Amino acid sequence: MGVTTLDDAIRRVRFEGWCALDAVIPPDQVASVRDEVVRIGEAQRPEKWDGRDHIDALINKTQVFAPYVTDHRLLGVAEALFGPHVRISMTHGHTQAPGYTRNNWHGDWPFSLAQDSIIKAPYTQRQPVHVTTLWALTDFNAETGGTVIVPGSHTAGNSPGGDLDYDQYQPIASERQPEMRPGDVLVIDSRMWHTNGTNHSDELRVSMAVRYAPWWLNVLSIVPGLAEYEETVRRRDGLRAHDVMGMSQEVFDALPAQAQRLFQHMLVGQRVPSAEEVLDDA
Numbered sequence: 001m002g003v004t005t006l007d008d009a010i011r012r013v014r015f016e017g018w019c020a021l022d023a024v025i026p027p028d029q030v031a032s033v034r035d036e037v038v039r040i041g042e043a044q045r046p047e048k049w050d051g052r053d054h055i056d057a058l059i060n061k062t063q064v065f066a067p068y069v070t071d072h073r074l075l076g077v078a079e080a081l082f083g084p085h086v087r088i089s090m091t092h093g094h095t096q097a098p099g100y101t102r103n104n105w106h107g108d109w110p111f112s113l114a115q116d117s118i119i120k121a122p123y124t125q126r127q128p129v130h131v132t133t134l135w136a137l138t139d140f141n142a143e144t145g146g147t148v149i150v151p152g153s154h155t156a157g158n159s160p161g162g163d164l165d166y167d168q169y170q171p172i173a174s175e176r177q178p179e180m181r182p183g184d185v186l187v188i189d190s191r192m193w194h195t196n197g198t199n200h201s202d203e204l205r206v207s208m209a210v211r212y213a214p215w216w217l218n219v220l221s222i223v224p225g226l227a228e229y230e231e232t233v234r235r236r237d238g239l240r241a242h243d244v245m246g247m248s249q250e251v252f253d254a255l256p257a258q259a260q261r262l263f264q265h266m267l268v269g270q271r272v273p274s275a276e277e278v279l280d281d282a
């Protein structure tokens with residue numbers, strides 16, 4: 001894959017809905033990130049394993065990847081689309097064992113059909129409102145089951161499980177499976193239809209997802225403990241999603257200063273000054 005410049009990346013995500021960025025994690029630093037994702041995945045693995053580790057709220061469990069989330073091209077794309085007050089809405093780690101098969105086409109939150117607090121189809125806005133970045137920590141290609149996308153589908157107006165007469169489980173003629181090296185990152189408009197490929201190799205496929213949102217998109221509804229999230233749990237008979245966790249001061253302090261502003265909306269347990277203190281300060 002050739003070098004993708006920031007200008008290229010912005011143009012491509014805006015018009016084509018995706019691009020791939022080379023070496024967001026420098027090749028000599030990928031192993032430490034990959035090993036962390038594998039370690040955490042193995043530690044939470046149930047006895048009866050389906051061949052995939054899905055790690056929610058990855059940033060709360062390891063901060064090893066935090067220096068790279070402010071890569072100038074990643075942040076540059078997010079800021080070009082959303083303005084300067086960008087946030088990271090979710091972080092996930094994924095591993096897929098040899099033989100793990102392809103899942104369903106989907107768009108991501110807030111366009112996912114499987115979650116609450118979503119934007120309702122038809123998606124009429126031209127403006128992207130959420131960006132998903134998928135990080136290859138091992139080789140991504142047709143053999144290893146790299147992410148498969150349907151270029152242009154970010155303008156389709158609905159997710160494939162919606163009313164568009166597409167089968168979520170059938171291949172689509174125009175699909176693509178971009179080849180990426182460890183440390184490369186696939187950037188997609190979250191409306192874009194995508195899924196993991198089948199891992200035909202004999203190696204574990206390892207990746208992360210880091211999702212970027214503008215300041216005006218309501219991410220409070222996905223943070224457990226906050227009123228809007230708890231209200232949706234009540235509506236769902238207690239079913240809790242774990243994509244995001246409130247962030248402790250300790251984890252927050254462990255982040256590089258540049259990355260802190262992307263996560264500060266998740267910081268919990270802050271001291272609230274009393275009314276007297278506020279008056280004293282005035």
Ligand SMILES: O=C(O)CCC(=O)C(=O)O
Pocket residue numbers: 092094108132134146147148194195196197207209
């Ligand atoms: O693992 C993949 O290639 C796709 C991951 C994905 O669909 C997601 O994180 O939204």
